[in-house]
Amino acid sequence: MPLWGDDDRRAQGDVISVVLLLAITIAGATAVVALGGDAIGGIQQSATTGAAEQSMTQLDSKASLVAHGGSDTQRVRLVGSSGATRRVEADAGWMNISVYNASTGDFEYEITNTTLGAVVYRDGDTSVAYQGGGIWRRSGNGSAMVSPPEFHYRGTTLTLPLVSVGGDERLDGEVVVRRSSDPTAVYPDEDSDRANPLDEGVVVITVGSEYYDAWGRFFEQRTSGEVSIHHGNRTARTELVVPFETEFDNVVASTSAGGISANPGPPPEPYRDGVVQPSADDVIESHIEECQTDPDACVDETESDFDTGDMDGGETYFFDGDYGGDLSIDTSDGNVSVVVDGDFDAGDVDVTGGNSTTWYVREDFSVSGDVNPDGPASQLRVLVHSDGDVSFNGNYLFVGFVYAPGSDVDLNGGGGPGTNFEGGLVGDTIDVNGQPNDFEYDPSVGTIDLDVSASNAPRITYLHVSVTEIEVDED
Template sequence: MNCGERGAPSERAQSEVLGTVLLLGLTVAVVGTTVALGGAALDDSQRTADFQRVEGAMTQVDSKASLVAHGESPAQRVRMDVRRNADLRVDEDAGWMRIEVTTSESPNATNETVPLGAVVYERGGDTVAYQGGGVWRSTGGGSTMVSPPEFHYRGTGGTETLTLPLVTIENSSERLGDEVRITGSGARPEQVFPSPNGSNPLLGGNVTITVQSDYADAWGRFFETRTSASVTDLTDRRVEVRLRTKTIHPTLSAGVSATGRSTFDTGGVDRLEADSYDSTDETYANQTPSDGAVIQTRDQFRLTAGGGGNTETITIRGDLIAESYNIPSGQSDKLNVTGDRRTEAAFDSLPAVDGAITARIDDVRDRDLAANGDYRGSGFDLSGDDVEEIRNDTFVDGDVSLVDQATLIVTDGATLHVNGTLTAEGTASRVELDSGGGDVEVLTEGAVNLTENATIRSLGGGNADLSVDDSLSLAGTASVTTGADTRLEVHNTGDIDIDDAASMTADEDKSGNLWTYSSADTIEFEGGVGNGVRFTGMFYAPQSAASLADEMEIYGSFTFETFSFDDAEIDIHYDESLQTEQPFEGNSVPVVSHLHVSRHGVVVESD
């Protein structure tokens, strides 16, 4: 016991020493960990600061290389301040851009691959590079754009222009120091397009731009932003963007086109006069009509039936095109053509439209608004001064009717699906398609009938679609109209009747704002005497038989399979602005009518 008691202080002393050692070890470990973590954080901060500094320096390289490349300065200098643990180099093999141009006149107008090269800063696997006139950054998770290349896409209405002055790195690969000097390559700028095989404006083809680069995904996003075109990722390092060139459509380039293989018989025409105007300038009434009208048929053109008929005169201020002609003896003075009367196959057969129309109708059906929108279990009737607004996607399970001065408004980007008919009549009943808050759509499963002074009006500056999976009829002074800044597309599958003084028109005679597509068997126009049918727009129904009776005035273009006439008095004013439009494409497909691509080489080396 005594021995044990005498040993207790010694054991306590040993415990105190051991505790001190452990505490000291723990302190050292904590301090070491703190220093290590702090060092890592400091290194990350330094790394971030270095990349930000280099991005700024590369932007200076971009700006000063542009001055040299375009001849505004013989030489420029930039301080890069590379510092340790990093690499700055010229890589002449760092990517390329291919420009391919096809047109109707030259299928191989241009196909040239331009090496881009790059000035690359690299640290720890991440890079910042000057390439193709832009600055890009790549990390393990992809690439981003720091500053854009000189890629300019602008213009509308036939002046869409793509200008691409490519700045390329011409000297061979080498390491660079803290100071770099940028000089010209000694070669004159090379014009890639226009080329000996292709010129502006571009018609009937495509412009394809392909980029191979470590920064391909950032290039692709840049193309999408600037052109609204779809970009295809060919590989991890290669992207492609396609722009359609302006195309002259075989029937939209004419005032009247008969697409079927049957005689274009004018025996039922009392009087027909055709001329042209350009709605991009002014209204028809405010300009002098031109001789750009074209009437064409894929079969025979016969002046009169039975060698006589009631035809007084047919005057075409433009061209007449047919596979053959039947002009009875003594009747030729009734036909006056100021342009060419050509004997040729006007165009090949056109694709059917029923599939495209059905696809647009099915697109609305597939949204299942009965389940996914506001559901109304029955139709509704509006009368007097009633106003009904549709602001959300809505399904109406029944018929909709308007009388008197009632108004139905579809707005705020809504889609209205009517599982029934739409009928409007009265002194001022109105269906308003207001695209000011977003594009709007209406689909009716049943017929649309407008009588008296009823109207369907599209306005708001956007796009509106009216799809009718049944018949469409307008009578009296009923109308379908669209504003000068608004595009309306009508899709229809059943027969169409437009009678009396009814009209389908685009404001200010801008026919490109009203497109009517139909797969109907028959389409009948029967104008009143002294105040006939008026149509301003593009009527595209290459599968349909059209019948025109009495008085009618057309601004724009008509395409039908066959035409028949009955006591017809017709004025046709072809809108030349339609020449490069395409059916069903609207404004959604990026186009380019003028292309300017040049190559400007620079040399980047240590100073």
């Protein structure tokens, strides 16, 4: 083999190496340029979006001054990307405030249904908006709050100075903010009977908006209550419960119109049908959840050797399932709670001491013995979930108060000497069967302070709502 052939192959290898090195260098440089360009573009996008947020925050401050009487007009410069659009979207978003029946969930009346409008900065799939007195940002499929809206919830008072935005469809550079009308008081309303304090119901606040999910998270943070976010119609909703003032002045009362029947009649006196009483479902479920999740909150009688003599003041006793039998409850050292996540069939029950005992029953509640025979009725309160029914059978004696506004109640039996039922009872429907089956109203139940709202349900007693219209126009 000639020696020159080896030299030729080595020369070809050197050329290939150089070519490969150049190719790798070019590819690397191209990648660096491409990735660097994307990074620079991302930084620029973030910077311009941040500038737009800052100018929108300034707009928020200026609009607040105008809407709430601090100034007649204000000017602000809207900045951001040169390729972005800035405009007033007068029909963007709305807020509805309505009151619902706490017992049935039925709609009662509407306080306001206000179109919020918005001043919107849009750059590609990113938008920043002033709406409802807050600043919101949407990018892709999610939104976030930049600054909070005009929604002030403290204690049991909600103040909502709503701002509705109109003006030039397209904005550029410096804009002028003007108030186009004086604030209109929506609640309380001097021309109607809608006044503070609220006496009953559930106040439901619903927002429809491009930024609905951020509104929902704001409601969760601010009210610490139940909030529902609906992606299908892009709404967020929160509920505020009016603390219910209990007035129990009947031995039997039904929440259904014509819900009381007696065989033989007439119904026991005093009675009333068609009363409005909120459900106890939330507070019952809240107590069950607390007992199941917090081992220190309740004495779990399911897992211990049960002794009725151990039920004393200051404790909550939990039955994780059905319970039937006798009880002995001593309230000398404080109130006693009994939580039953199932059916509760009460036999003979003695209640002593100067405090009260409250029973929370998830399913059916029945009585077949003598319950709290020495009274008074106000020291025994029984709350029954709407999923359960109530029945009293045989030659029973019950002294107490039963609150079951969503339940069917059967009072059967009687026949013994004296009164069978002493106190008060609220049910959805009430059937009284048997003779004599005697009833006696105990006025002490009229003084019961019964809170049937869940412990985490946000309360509302005072509501202040006004609407102010402002215009945002080019200077």
